[in-house]
Amino acid sequence: MFVDHVKIFVKGGDGGNGMVAFRREKYEPKGGPAGGDGGRGGDVVFRVNEGLRTLMDFRYQKHFKAKRGEHGRSKSQHGRGADPLVVNVPPGTVVRNADTGEVITDLTQQNQEMVIARGGRGGRGNLRFASPQNPAPHVAENGEPGEEFWVELELKLLADVGLIGYPSVGKSTLLSTVSAARPKIGAYHFTTIHPNLGVVEVNDGRSFVMADLPGLIEGAHEGTGLGHQFLRHVERTRVLVHVVDMAGSEGRDPYQDWKNICEELTMYRKSLADRPQLVAANKMDLPGAEENLEAFRDLVGEQVPVYPVSAATRQGIKELLYAVADLLDSLPAQVEVEEEEKPDRKIYKSREAEEPFTIRKENEIFVVEGKRVEKLVKMTNFQYEESVRRFAHILKEMGVDDALRAEGARRGDTVQILNMEFDFED
The missing domain is CATH 3.40.50.300 (P-loop containing nucleotide triphosphate hydrolases)
Known part of the structure; x- marks a missing residue:
């Protein structure tokens, strides 16, 4: 069967979690921090394979998820990054973001590759948070979530x-x-x-x-x-x-x-x-x-x-x-492809654009939404009190506290971000 248009889901691997650990050596039973960073998650990479002439394979497999990075370990050992997930596509494949319709890439040459979904960076271990004021921090980050979204693949035959x-x-x-x-x-x-x-x-x-x-x-x-x-x-x-x-x-x-x-x-x-x-x-x-x-x-x-x-x-x-x-x-x-359909490459910014968060009220709960605050929740390890304090400090610096007060939040009110609920402290 000839298939020339499919919709699939791609997800870069999550980064590995950072670790809280300390050196425990002879003559140094209470050594400094030694928690390693997590490894980077794997990217989802599309590669052109001239042996393919149809998108038929994608009719049976629609989800492509790269592996996550290894978690950090003790003795300052960093986790290993995950290998990329390589997905073979036929020459002439145009990749579009299914939500925005934006052309991500146009793959025409044999062995041409393009990173479609980036893996998340590894979370930092407590070794990274040591400072003169806090030489033995009990703080570590979870790994950053990998990019995930639906893409549309459209095959345009390459024939003379x-x-x-x-x-x-x-x-x-x-x-x-x-x-x-x-x-x-x-x-x-x-x-x-x-x-x-x-x-x-x-x-x-x-x-x-x-x-x-x-x-x-x-x-x-x-x-x-x-x-x-x-x-x-x-x-x-x-x-x-x-x-x-x-x-x-x-x-x-x-x-x-x-x-x-x-x-x-x-x-x-x-x-x-x-x-x-x-x-x-x-x-x-x-x-x-x-x-x-x-x-x-x-x-x-x-x-x-x-x-x-x-x-x-x-x-x-x-x-x-x-x-x-x-x-x-x-x-x-x-054939020269017209400019509006020929992106030279997929360009990644050095950091995500900071989108303003939004606050809405559902019954008696204040719901905070926004990419940055949601990623902060995912990367915070709430089992350590210092991590919780750091989380609260970042929210305050972002202006979330002031915005909640402006919306009428009072001490003891419930604030929800993703699936986490917190008590508002004024």
């Missing part, structure tokens, strides 16, 4: 040549004639509902990858019919071969068909109008094709090369393939 045209004009027959691919062929519309790939070898030793793409109809740029499922794959092809039923075997007008599909491509993405194109005037073995071909050439003019062929009898196939190979030789090896 894309066969486009209305349903039942002979695209699948043409692909089966020039390559070893065996797409489904039938005498009804939309026989091809998924792209098929084939390697075409020209007699002079040159070769290229050709894709038989599902048929277009009016309104495809708005998603009508197979719409966007088809058009996304056209974007990456270097050359378009527009297959036209020159015999008009279903009472259609070959020129109008060609014109309509060119308009659909332009309305979907203007850059497609400038994509190099050849016309394969197919079904030349049927009655009326010669007359229609002459009229078609008069209307199209010299702007697009027209090659009369018959996929059924192989008439004109050799000339068409040589023309395609020559055109490919004159073009760059890869």
Whole structure:
């Protein structure tokens, strides 16, 4: 089964917890702090594997979670960082944040890698909190949570040549004639509902990858019919071969068909109008094709090369393939992706932007929400009194205490952050 669009969940590994420990050596029974830091959590990394041609595997596994880092140990031993979780994807995979729609990365080259979800840093052990004022601190951090979110993967085939045209004009027959691919062929519309790939070898030793793409109809740029499922794959092809039923075997007008599909491509993405194109005037073995071909050439003019062929009898196939190979030789090896869809890399800031917290009241409980305060709760080890005091001090410095007073909180009121509840001390 060909799958070109999936939604999956990714999570970087949590950092390991820091440790509270002290040196216990001979002649030094009450030594200084010796709690090590936790190790960093593993990243979730996407890597391009040219052996993959579909997103089928992601239909059965939708959650990808990297391992957490090791916890810190005594004797100042730091925990080991977790290895990254490498997820293989086919070339041509676009990764988007499912919530915002932002393009995270566009993976096209073999072995290209991108960190999608970062692992959390390890929590600091009490060795890090020693100071002249507090030489033996009972404070350690839990590991930072790893990034987690849903992403959408969209596959846009990387083919040299894309066969486009209305349903039942002979695209699948043409692909089966020039390559070893065996797409489904039938005498009804939309026989091809998924792209098929084939390697075409020209007699002079040159070769290229050709894709038989599902048929277009009016309104495809708005998603009508197979719409966007088809058009996304056209974007990456270097050359378009527009297959036209020159015999008009279903009472259609070959020129109008060609014109309509060119308009659909332009309305979907203007850059497609400038994509190099050849016309394969197919079904030349049927009655009326010669007359229609002459009229078609008069209307199209010299702007697009027209090659009369018959996929059924192989008439004109050799000339068409040589023309395609020559055109490919004159073009760059890869189609330039438009700027709005081509992020150079995923950029991480040195620290998260500090978002303001919010306070709301549920019955008699004051609920504090915000990324920074929630991460603070997750990284605080509440089994140590000094850690609790540090937590309260940071909240005060952030202005949470003053904000709670402004909302009407009084001594003894319950304050909730995530699943933790605290008594407000004024």
